[in-house]
Amino acid sequence: MSNTSAVLVIGLCSHGLAVTRALAKEGVTVFAVEQNNALPGVITNSVSQLFSVDSFSATDLVPALLQIRQQLKKWDKVVLMPTNDNHVKIVGEALEKLLPNYLLSWSACATHILNLQKKDFLESAAREQQVNYPKSVVFNSLSNIDDVVSTMQFPMILKPVKPMSSFKTIIVQTVKDLATQLETYQHDFPIVGQEFIAGGDNTLFFAEMLLDNGTVVQNLTGRKVASHPPAQGQATIAEIHANESVAMLAEKFIAPYKLSGPVAVEFKMAPDGSFWLIEPTVGRTEFLVELIISAGYNQPYQEFLIALGMPAPCYTNLTSTIWFDCERAPLSFVKTCWDQKTLRPFGKKPAFTYFALSDLRPFLKASLSLLKRVMFKS
DSSP: OOTTEEEEEEOOSHHHHHHHHHHHHTTOEEEEEESOTTSGGGGOTTOSEEEEOSOSSHHHHHHHHHHHHHHTTTOSEEEEEOOSHHHHHHHHHTHHHHTTTOBOTTGGGHHHHHHHTOHHHHHHHHHHTTOOOOOEEEEOSSTTHHHHTTTOOSSEEEEESSTTOSOSOEEEOSHHHHHHHHHHTGGGOSEEEEEOOOOOGGGEEEEEEEEETTEEEEEEEEEEEEEESTTTSEEEEEEEOOOHHHHHHHHHHHGGGOOOEEEEEEEEEOTTSOEEEEEEEESSOOTTHHHHHHHTOOHHHHHHHHHTTOOOOOOOSOOOEEEEOTTTSTTHHHHHHHHHTSSSGGGSEEEESSOOTTOOHHHHHHHHHHHHHHHHHO
16 A cells, blocks of 8 residues: 555544455555543554544544644655544534545535534435334424424434434333433434334344445445344344345435445334445444455445545455444354254354454453453452
8 A cells, every 4th residue: 555645534433444354354554543541442453643632522632633643744644433423413513624634535515414414404315215204203492392292102212313412312102201311411403203114123124235326336235133232222132134125225315315435224124124224424434344355345445445535345254243242232242052952043143342353452452451341340
């Protein structure tokens, strides 16, 4: 890889760590910025230099990114990679300041990226593409709750419109429960309420795509095996799982926007076998990106090449993989192996947060932190 190009990754949680390792594996020079120097990822050997920022608020992050770029003057091109929705929103809203200094895989479609982050945008977008989306309402206040939900069926699932709010999802069973939760989280208004689609974790499917100006370079589908909270939260176990319907629906949903960069679309399969859009992840790789990286699909490297205006490869020699988030669910791998009496659960190659033989220090630090937490709880 040319020594005139580099990457700056925002955030070194286990997700950011997976991204830096995937890039370094291809010979890319990687820099990172992080606000929490206690994270295991900050001691990775995949990052050439770590920069600190006081916080990941827009007030602190945008000036810090501009200052960091001054320190990276020797690099003609630096690709910026956010790793969570808040980063994407901040970067997308500050493009005028950042684009003279950084490259971004999705800079040409930033307006669509920011819109697709908003939960209250998705229903109309899905209807336009004739993709199933749960019946929804938007709560902007505590007024007239009974009237607002008079045509809705319970249970309902609540989701904040804005990314990275104080909660992810909440299921409510009654109007009274709904009113209580809305009062508790009124600082997160607007909040979307949706009719809840029945089904457990294994009914949650996703398509992991890399696009170049609307062209799908790669599309790999998977399924959640477990999540926290169950059936409504972030995956703690996920597997590669081929599903043509999910792949086609994902491409259909995003077709009008001519997106570039990494895109994931999640669906839930209803009891009748129909698929319903849950949400897209845009402007960044997903938290479970290690799943597809371990399978042989180096999406961060594809994103890097797209940002540079270069063609990205489509990976064909893939390994069926299952991923365990041993940070949120420390015993998930052990329990699954015990239940199935094998070290290859579901007959697939296991992958984990933090663990890499070529970069053991983050794993050792994470393991020590976990041990301390367990001992402290005891």
